[in-house]
Amino acid sequence: MSQIDYFTEDRSVEAVNARMGDEVSPRLREVMASLVKHLHGFVKEVELTQEEWEVTIEFLTRTGQICDDKRQEFILLSDTLGVSMLVDAIQHRRPPGTTENTVFGPFHVDGAPVLDMGANISLDGKGETCLYEGRVQDPDGNPIEGARIDVWSDNSEGFYDVQQPGEQPEWNNRGVFITGADGRYWFTGIKPVSYPIPDDGPVGQMLGHLGRHPWRPAHMHFMLNHPNHERIVTHTFVSGDDYLTSDTVFGVKESLVVDYVLNESGETKWKAHFDFVMVPNQ
Known part of the structure; x- marks a missing residue:
């Protein structure tokens, strides 16, 4: 028999990866082989105890049990460990001067109404009003016609409408332009406020044990689509927010921090200007 037919501590990676079948797709083989290599490397490096592994299994079990069609605790886990932002960064490397991506987040809802340009997305009338404005353009500064801009934010108390069904109007602080x-x-819309991610579950407990807070800095979500350009999923963040440099999901990029200025000559209290630069499809 081959020396990797039997499992040993020293040859654990080889033993596990050798069990993959011949018909496995090349990409799956690559991904799983690397996962096993790094997972086993982690266990060996920290010399994980049986008790610690049982705690890990119990944590992952509870993480799955709290998930439903309104809450995805595994997304929160990925976000708070920086994995969501890392995957996003790898998949959206863009030329300098174009708009950077950031995490999608768990609170987007398909089907928001398409509104006339200039409409008010704040349906409950609460919060400090803000005019959002700017241009959508290509890297050469040419305007892009027909860009679909999907926007959403929390309310003045830090909750999205889907978190408070029956309390907030449907589609509150959401719209498509x-x-x-x-x-x-x-x-x-309104000037958004900082809010904590749901921290009453396993991920919140993990953050507490790590001495980390659950807060996200205030932001407005934007998703831009156009048939001739790469999709943008991003936020604009309120300058001066207390959590800009400690966002619990690591979503802040310096280029996305926007000055919210007093709109002394307008109908809203605040004004936020941001120009989006979309990358043409290859």
Whole structure:
């Protein structure tokens, strides 16, 4: 028999990876072989105890049990460990000067209404009003017509409408806008507020044990789609927020921090200007 037919501590990686069948797809083989290599390397490096492994299994079990169609605790786990941002960064390497991606987050809802440019997405009338405006353009500064801009944010108390069904109006602080020939967009919302991610489950307990807080800095979500350009999923963050450099999901990028300025000559209290630069499809 081959020396890797039997499992040993020294040859654990080889023993496990040798069991994969001949018909496994090359990509699956690559991914699983690397996963086994690094997982076994971690266990060996820290010399994980049986008790610690049982705690890990129990933690993962509880993480799965709390998931439902409104809450995905595994996304929170991925986010708070920085994995979501790392995968996003690898998959969205863009030229300098174009808009950076950040995490999608768990609170997007498909089917938000398409609104006339300039509409107010705050349906409950609460919070400090803010005018959002800017342009959607290509790297050469040309306006992009027909860009679909999907926006969503929390309310003045730090909750999304899907977190408070029956309390907030449906589609509160959500909407979709389509740019015209000039590439401009503008709409009224509220100045978002900082909020904690749901921390009443296993991920929140993990953060507590690690001495970490569950807070996200205030932000407005944007998702831009156009048939001739790469999709953008991003936020704009409120400058001066207390959590910009300690976002629990690591989503802040310096280029996405926006000055919210007092709108002394307008109908809203605040104004936030941000221009989006989309990368053409290859």
